[in-house]
Amino acid sequence: MTREGGKSTIGLGAMEREAHAWVRRLTSGDATVEDAEAFQLWRQQSAAHAIAFATASKLWETVGQAGHNLRYDQASLGALLDGEAKRVMTRRLVLGGGLATAAAAVGAVTLRPPLELWPSWSELAADYRTGTGEQRKVALSGNLSVNLDTRTSIALRPDHGDTSRIELITGQASIATAPQQSRPVTVIASSGQTVASQASFDVRYLGAEVRVTCLGGEVRVEHQGDARIVRERQQIVYDERRLSDIVAIDPAVEAAWQDGLLIFRYTPLPKVVEEVNRYRSGRIFIVNAGLNAHLINGRFHIDRIDEVLLQLEQAFGVKAKTLPGGIVLLS
Structure with a gap:
């Protein structure tokens, strides 16, 4: 396993690394119409390019879906990420109409981004x-x-x-x-x-x-x-x-957001996380259902939005585990 810029490449080939780079770019919050057009050209080069991108996107979906239901330690989460990334170009995907399925899937991913991690085409236009x-x-x-x-x-x-x-x-x-x-x-x-x-x-x-x-x-x-x-x-x-x-x-x-603030008054933690996720790249997941009952009060500056995580750690003893791509797991 090698690393580029602090992120694991997990032995991926050049095309798969490019696909992961596109996912990171599209989830950065800075994607432009020009980026979207360049991405379309890259993806349309071959069915293999479409498959690579669909698989890279699926990684985000897998982490997100699992994050809502499981609690992870570092080793098990690493195994999840490694296993998902290694499933590029599997026999099941290539055989039995898999190429057509992948092409259709990547179209859906592009129109309806997983977990709303990047803008849809209508937003970019x-x-x-x-x-x-x-x-x-x-x-x-x-x-x-x-x-x-x-x-x-x-x-x-x-x-x-x-x-x-x-x-x-x-x-x-x-x-x-x-x-x-x-x-x-x-x-x-x-x-x-x-x-x-x-x-x-x-x-x-x-x-x-x-x-x-x-x-x-x-x-x-x-x-x-x-x-x-x-x-x-x-x-x-x-x-x-x-x-x-x-x-x-x-x-x-x-109207607090117009003054650069988020104000919570006895707001359930899932609602707070949902709101905070709008203002930061990546995604925060609650992986311990016992936290859902916590009620949050506070005023937070949007330009320092991760201070919410600090308050959760100090006030409720919540553990926040930060992963690449702006993913945070709360347990």
Whole structure:
């Protein structure tokens, strides 16, 4: 076994090392459209290239799936990583239609990245996009601005009458219209949309759920023939099937990310980990189910997000094991 840049190559061939390098690049949070195009050219060279990349991606999936169910010591985790990496170009993959299966699998991996470790093609093609840990403010006009949180992608859609239209592809965005704004703005997210004229509001689209929070003024949330008015300090959630009731919120907590902070108030540890994972490269996994009952309170700076791990170690005696690629196992 050899090492390059502190990472084990486990005796891989040149093509497999290139595949692992692509995975590392795509999971870095800094991937660009140019990277995506270069990756496509590399992958399309042969079926073997597609297989190599699918196998390298599968390594991340295996670690992630196992991390949710098992506890590892260093030796057993090393065996997992070594064993998965050595399964490149196995007889089962090559025979019995394996090449076609691998080609189809790598297409799915590219469109739906395992564990959301890198941007999907729709995200890379967005008009505005932020990488891991990045935040960005965009002035779309003199009266309309959008603040993008980490890993957020938006696309500008053609105006509908006098209404500006923005699609939130994924992530979280805060939209503000100037007090004198008379032209409505519509933010499309999944199966619904939010319409506002003079308001400040936050739309969060992660997984299958969209969460709309009104921070000032009022907005109208439209969802499959239904519509609700959401006013300041209120929030509503919808998915493909339903629109929730309106609930009251604390804007200091909900909008803290715009000030570079994450605020947790009696938040279960799995929810904290889910949120922290958005702001850092790699992935944190809870490998001891007994930790799930811990409730977390605290204010954390996004630019020092790993301080969350330090608090967990100090306050709860949690052991955090750091692995290559930004993977952290909590036990």
